[in-house]
Amino acid sequence: MPVPQQSVAMTSTRSPAIEAKGLVKEFRGPEGAVRAVDGLDLVVWPGEVVAFLGPNGAGKTTTLDLVLGLAAPTSGTVRVFGKKPAGAIADGQVAAALQDGGFLRDITVFETVELTAALFGRTGSVTPFLERAGIAQIARRKVGKCSGGQQQRLRFAMALVSEPDLLLLDEPTTGMDVQGRRDFWTAIRHDAEAGRTVVFATHYLQEADSYADRIVLVSHGRVVADGTVAEVKALAGSSNLEDVFLALTADRADGTTTATTAEGVNR
Template sequence: MDMATQVIARLDGARKQYGTVQALAGLDLDIHRGEVLALLGANGAGKTTAISLLLGLAIPTQGNAELFGQLPHEIVARRRIGVMLQTASIPDNNTVQELLELTRSYYPQPRALDDCIRLAGLQELLKRRYGKLSGGQQRRVQFALAICGDPELIFLDEPTTGLDIESRETLWNAIRSLVAQGTAVLLTTHYLEEAQALADRVVVIHNGREVAQGTVDEIRAVVSEQRIRCRSLVSQEQLAAWPGVHEARVVDGRVELIVEDAASVLRWLLSLDPTLDELEVTRAGLADAFLALTRDSQETH
C-alpha cells in the first residue's frame, strides 16, 4: 500500500452528544500516514471533540473511532502517538532537560534527545525550569515532549499560539522534517496561513459537520472571489457601492477590494482614476474560502 494512502486513524460517522448539545453530527475523517491534515473550524465547530474521540478521551455516541486499527484508548495504540494540546499540566520545578529525559523514559524506543532538542529549538533552555519560561518557550517544550516517543502520528492543537515569528518558523520546519520521515500530523489552528503553509489536506467543519475537504488549492477554488489592492483616489464609499464589489476597505492608505470579476472592476476603476498605482490582484486565499464556506453552511442550516 502506498504510504500516502494508508489510513492510520479515522472517525466513521462519529456523533457525540453532550446532554442536549450535539458536538459532532456524523463526521467522517481519515488521517493518512506521512501527511499534514489541517482540521479547521470556528470555536465550537467540533474540532476538540473530534480530537478527544481519536485520543480515546471520549467515546462516540454513535459511529466509530479508530487509531491504528484499534480502539483509541488502547495503550498499544497510544504509544504510537504524540500529543500537544492547547493546555498542558507540566511540573513547574523540573528543568527542560529533566522533562525531556523523563518523557523519553516512558517509551521503549524514544527519539534521540539531541534530535528533540534540535527540532524544538531548545538548545539554550535545557537548564531552565519549566515554570520560569515564557508562554512561547513552554509551547516549544510541549512540542519536544510530544515527539519524544518518535510517534507515527502527532496531534498538534493550536501549536504556535504565543510563538514569535522566528519560533513559529522553527516549528514549521520541524513539522515538515517529521512529515518527510513518514510521520502524520493532525493540525488544528486559527492561523489559516499556517494551514496554507503546512497542510497536504484540509477538512473544514461547521456545527459538527464537514463542509469541505481537499487540498489547499481545492478549498480555495470553491470561492471565485478575487482581491484587488492598489492606491487610488476613489473614495471607499464609491468603491463599496459598485456592482460586483463584495467588500471595500482602506488599509494603510491602500484600497482593498473583494470582487467577483477583477477585470471588469479594474476597467471601471481605471476610468475613474487613471493615476492608480501599486496594483496587485490575487485570488481568494484559504482564509477567504474558510469564511465563505462556514458562512454558506450557517445559512443553509
C-alpha cells in the same frame, strides 16, 4: 501531554492513519445537550499533513480527543491505524500536543523531556528533541519560568520524543514567535517527508495554506470542506483562504453551513 507509548520506530501500514465514520459526541450540561461532533466522516492517510480548521466551538478539539481515545463517542466509530484509539496508543503509534497539557512547573525543561522519554521507555539523549523544538538553550530553565511560546515548544518536544507515526497537534504554534513557528514547521515538514502523519488544529490560516497537504474545514461538528488547499479555495472561488473560511463556515438561517452540500470537494 503526549500520550504514553512504548514503540519508537515508525511503522508502515496500509490502514488509514485515522478513519472516522459517523462520529458523534454529545455533552450534557446545564443548558441541555451540546452536539460537539455531529456525524463527522474523515479518512487521513499515512504521511499526510492535514490542517483541521473551523470556528471557535466547531468541534476540532473534541474530535482530536476522540481520536486519542480521551473521550468516547456517543455514536459512530474511530479507528487509528485500523485499531481502536487505545490499541494504537498502546502500540506506540500516536502522540499529541494538546492545548491544556499540564506541566510540573518546578522541574526544568530538560527534566520534563527526560521524564516524558522515561514514560515512553526511551533511553538515550533527549537533547536532539530539545534542539528540534528550539529549546536546547533553555534546557535548565524551570518550566514555570518559561514564556507561553517556550511552553508550546516544550509540548512539541515532548510529543516528538516518542517518535510517533501519528502526531496530533491542537493549536501548536499559539504564542510562538516568528522564528519559533518557522522552526516548528521545518521540523514538521521534515517528519512528514519521513512518513509521519500530522494532523493539526489551528486558527492561523496562513500556516494551513503554507504547510498542509490538505485542509479539513469543520463547522458545527461536521466536515464542510475537505481537499487540497487549491481544491478548497476553488470551492469558494477565492484565492484568499480567509475569505474561503468565512464563506464556507457562514451560518445560514436553517442552522447549516454554506458548504454542507458541496460534494465536489468533500471526500
